[in-house]
Amino acid sequence: MKLKYAMAFPLTLLCLTTARADDVQVAVAANFTAPMQKIAEAFKKDTGHTASLSFGSSGKFYTQIKNGAPFQIFLSADDDKPAKLEQEGMTVPGTRFTYAIGQLALWSAKDGYVDSKGEVLQKGRFAHLAIANPALAPYGQAAVETMTKLGLTASVQPKLVQGENIAQTWQFIATGNAELGFVALSQVMEDGKLKAGSAWLVPADMHTPIRQDAVQLSNSKGNAAAEALMKYLKSDKARAIIKAYGYGI
Amino acid sequence: MSERTLTARFKLSRPEFGLDVDLVLPGQGVTALFGHSGSGKTTLLRCIAGLERAEGVLQLGDAVWQDERTFVPVHKRPLAYVFQEASLFDHLSVRQNLQYGQKRVAQQERKVSLEQAIELLGIGHLLERMPARLSGGEKQRVSIARALAVSPQLLLMDEPLSALDFARKQEILPYLERLHDELDIPLIYVSHAPDEVARLADHLVAMEDGRVTAQGPIQDVLAQLDSPIRLGDDAGVVLDATVAERDSQWHLARADFPGGQVWVRDGGQVIGQRVRLRILARDVSVTLEPQTGSSIINAIPARIVELVADNHPALALVRLQAGSIPILARLTKRSAAALHLHPGQAVWAQVKAVALVG
Amino acid sequence: MSDADWSAVYLTLKLATLTTVLLLLLGTPIAWWLARTRSRLKGVVGAVVAMPLVLPPSVIGFYLLVLMGPNGPVGQLTQSLGLGVLPFTFTGLVVASLLYSLPFVVQPVQNAFEAIGERPLEVAATLRASTLDAFFSVILPLAKPGYLTAAVLGFAHTVGEFGVVLMIGGNIPGATRVVSVQIYDHVEALEYAEAHWLSAGMLVFSFLVLLSMNTLTNRRKTA
Numbered sequence: 049m050k051l052k053y054a055m056a057f058p059l060t061l062l063c064l065t066t067a068r069a070d071d072v073q074v075a076v077a078a079n080f081t082a083p084m085q086k087i088a089e090a091f092k093k094d095t096g097h098t099a100s101l102s103f104g105s106s107g108k109f110y111t112q113i114k115n116g117a118p119f120q121i122f123l124s125a126d127d128d129k130p131a132k133l134e135q136e137g138m139t140v141p142g143t144r145f146t147y148a149i150g151q152l153a154l155w156s157a158k159d160g161y162v163d164s165k166g167e168v169l170q171k172g173r174f175a176h177l178a179i180a181n182p183a184l185a186p187y188g189q190a191a192v193e194t195m196t197k198l199g200l201t202a203s204v205q206p207k208l209v210q211g212e213n214i215a216q217t218w219q220f221i222a223t224g225n226a227e228l229g230f231v232a233l234s235q236v237m238e239d240g241k242l243k244a245g246s247a248w249l250v251p252a253d254m255h256t257p258i259r260q261d262a263v264q265l266s267n268s269k270g271n272a273a274a275e276a277l278m279k280y281l282k283s284d285k286a287r288a289i290i291k292a293y294g295y296g297i
Numbered sequence: 298m299s300e301r302t303l304t305a306r307f308k309l310s311r312p313e314f315g316l317d318v319d320l321v322l323p324g325q326g327v328t329a330l331f332g333h334s335g336s337g338k339t340t341l342l343r344c345i346a347g348l349e350r351a352e353g354v355l356q357l358g359d360a361v362w363q364d365e366r367t368f369v370p371v372h373k374r375p376l377a378y379v380f381q382e383a384s385l386f387d388h389l390s391v392r393q394n395l396q397y398g399q400k401r402v403a404q405q406e407r408k409v410s411l412e413q414a415i416e417l418l419g420i421g422h423l424l425e426r427m428p429a430r431l432s433g434g435e436k437q438r439v440s441i442a443r444a445l446a447v448s449p450q451l452l453l454m455d456e457p458l459s460a461l462d463f464a465r466k467q468e469i470l471p472y473l474e475r476l477h478d479e480l481d482i483p484l485i486y487v488s489h490a491p492d493e494v495a496r497l498a499d500h501l502v503a504m505e506d507g508r509v510t511a512q513g514p515i516q517d518v519l520a521q522l523d524s525p526i527r528l529g530d531d532a533g534v535v536l537d538a539t540v541a542e543r544d545s546q547w548h549l550a551r552a553d554f555p556g557g558q559v560w561v562r563d564g565g566q567v568i569g570q571r572v573r574l575r576i577l578a579r580d581v582s583v584t585l586e587p588q589t590g591s592s593i594i595n596a597i598p599a600r601i602v603e604l605v606a607d608n609h610p611a612l613a614l615v616r617l618q619a620g621s622i623p624i625l626a627r628l629t630k631r632s633a634a635a636l637h638l639h640p641g642q643a644v645w646a647q648v649k650a651v652a653l654v655g
Numbered sequence: 656m657s658d659a660d661w662s663a664v665y666l667t668l669k670l671a672t673l674t675t676v677l678l679l680l681l682g683t684p685i686a687w688w689l690a691r692t693r694s695r696l697k698g699v700v701g702a703v704v705a706m707p708l709v710l711p712p713s714v715i716g717f718y719l720l721v722l723m724g725p726n727g728p729v730g731q732l733t734q735s736l737g738l739g740v741l742p743f744t745f746t747g748l749v750v751a752s753l754l755y756s757l758p759f760v761v762q763p764v765q766n767a768f769e770a771i772g773e774r775p776l777e778v779a780a781t782l783r784a785s786t787l788d789a790f791f792s793v794i795l796p797l798a799k800p801g802y803l804t805a806a807v808l809g810f811a812h813t814v815g816e817f818g819v820v821l822m823i824g825g826n827i828p829g830a831t832r833v834v835s836v837q838i839y840d841h842v843e844a845l846e847y848a849e850a851h852w853l854s855a856g857m858l859v860f861s862f863l864v865l866l867s868m869n870t871l872t873n874r875r876k877t878a
Contacts, residue, residue: 347780348780370780370785371777371780371781372780372781372782373783376781378778378781386775386797388797397779397782397784398783398784401782401783401784401788402783443782444781447782447783453781
């Protein structure tokens with residue numbers, strides 16, 4: 049008898065945890081870290097579901113998802129990778145949508161270093177300009193396009209340092225190792241204001257739009273929280289948070 | 298013969314061990330530092346070498362190696378040191394080991410040639426070998442030759458034979474004797490082995506608990522009766538003699554010493570060769586007249602110097618003087634009383650056994 | 656393999672060689688001191704030297720970025736010396752690698768010194784060799800196996816360095832883009848074929864390094 053009870057207890061616990069199904073694993077592109085944390089908070093308050101967030105580079109998430117990583121939702125920094133996963137049949141069909149359009153910013157940790165028109169780039173009196181690796185990160189790609197459009201590619205090239213992702217790029221600038229660099233506005237903005245330093249908001253016509261797509265992955269079937277979160281990302285409340293960090297919708 | 302004495306005064310106090318010595322050692326011959334392990338003999342040797350730092354004064358002849366202001370580093374002292382284990386440099390061949398010290402000595406100070414050192418230790422056939430391919434005895438011979446090759450003014454040896462078995466010891470001892478006989482280099486030899494000391498030492502320093510308990514010429518120290526220094530289990534003396542006659546019929550050799558002569562078993566020595574004899578007190582008896590009708594062939598005329606009680610109530614130790622040589626005899630107290638033995642008395646020492654130790 | 660890949664390979668070998676040579680020079684006095692001192696500081700210094708063994712590379716990289724940056728104490732020093740700041744430079748990578756691979760060089764050499772012990776130095780001193788003389792004529796030759804291990808480990812560990820380079824390198828071709836970072840970029844960019852070439856190369860390299868070390872060790876034991 050005793051043994052039966054002893055075995056029944058952990059079994060019950062196990063059933064409870066699986067049956068709750070109110071937890072969703074989300075892979076989040078590094079640039080969307082801050083807004084997603086707020087959204088997850090609000091999501092929990094409003095729906096009771098929990099979103100467990102992992103932050104990192106979209107390329108790494110793509111490789112991990114392809115190799116069986118247990119994510120149910122993927123918020124990419126671009127639109128290529130979710131589309132690719134969709135083609136490869138790894139997603140729930142019809143769930144892909146653009147949750148945010150990235151805003152590129154030329155930013156420096158120093159006040160007044162970057163002027164509101166970005167002319168600091170032309171003067172070129174800096175040792176290092178940080179960008180995200182353009183081969184990997186859409187913000188890096190957008191930064192390169194912007195510089196090409198400004199005709200600065202050749203003059204700036206020797207001063208470029210690359211972060212592996214947009215978070216590391218921000219770190220280079222924040223620690224002063226690079227005087228300035230291209231980051232996502234969301235990284236340096238909060239509640240519609242610049243947190244520190246000085247920035248130039250790069251006009252949208254300087255580069256192809258940074259469409260950030262979300263997709264629900266095929267292993268999320270039967271997960272109520274995953275469906276709820278996809279819906280929640282389109283809600284007014286979530287959109288307001290996203291906008292407050294400088295993204296377009 | 299150089300007459301440069303070695304003055305050594307050292308004080309060292311450590312929690313586990315102390316050293317307190319004040320010695321003047323002869324600048325020639327072999328001085329044995331003798332004592333149990335832990336008596337401080339190795340520490341004293343290391344202080345003399347400069348491998349250990351103790352407060353004190355150290356002087357060889359006029360050269361001050363250490364005083365309040367001076368401390369000559371080891372590598373600038375004209376000495377050589379043979380360690381307990383051979384400590385050859387494993388990455389160098391025997392020849393390179395021998396050359397290591399020699400090439401660091403100025404040309405004009407090289408008195409012992411490499412060939413001489415090689416010949417003395419009989420290692421000519423080993424020169425191209427690596428140390429890993431030598432036996433224990435060969436290694437130690439190489440390390441002694443290596444020490445000699447620096448032409449030291451003082452040679453220090455720390456139990457160079459203790460790591461070797463009996464056969465290897467017998468292999469090396471003759472070489473050490475040759476050093477003694479052929480080189481004019483003072484040798485300080487640390488040992489706790491009575492046979493080595495009896496065989497090699499001219500001068501004996503007995504140590505205990507970091508202090509010197511007796512010192513002097515080995516004959517004198519061994520013949521002291523007040524606090525007898527014993528080499529091994531029994532009291533006894535050593536004496537140096539010269540082979541004067543060989544009796545081929547009976548395979549005996551006569552060894553003469555100042556004050557007498559003894560017949561010993563012929564060990565193949567040549568006439569005129571110096572030998573070291575050891576006579577134990579228990580092998581010596583005393584008679585008032587020369588005996589006839591005795592199997593004992595060695596009777597030495599002597600004079601009684603002193604009588605004392607031995608460590609058993611039945612026994613007495615008697616110190617005799619034969620010429621300049623002291624001899625100890627052990628008798629029962631009853632015999633001493635029956636013969637009315639007293640200091641100054643002329644007697645005959647009957648010696649039952651003499652050991653030829655070297 | 657592309658030119659960029661070859662450039663990364665060349666840079667990696669250059670970094671590892673330079674780091675190894677410098678570490679053998681700088682590590683020797685440290686190992687010597689650690690092997691022979693009776694100072695109470697020995698434990699502290701030994702722990703500092705060993706720290707890169709247990710610290711995540713991200714910690715080392717992060718602190719180096721902050722310390723060597725224009726506002727960090729090291730950065731202020733290098734700037735005042737007219738050297739500029741070290742992150743994003745090859746020199747910066749060398750400095751980081753020195754720290755990162757330090758224990759891999761110091762410890763084998765220290766072990767070798769400890770195994771040799773005091774005696775050969777004492778013997779050499781009684782044979783007229785000063786400590787410095789004895790170090791070169793006796794200690795170094797006897798410690799050769801330790802140095803060999805140290806050189807191989809230091810070199811291999813520097814080649815395998817990733818986290819630290821990622822954090823202070825800035826991914827500059829020819830200056831800071833080493834093989835491990837290049838592989839990471841290939842994987843991130845989904846260029847698996849290119850990643851395979853370099854990765855397989857690293858795999859073979861690591862195997863050969865360890866194999867040669869084992870062979871050397873065995874040969875010494877049987878010799």
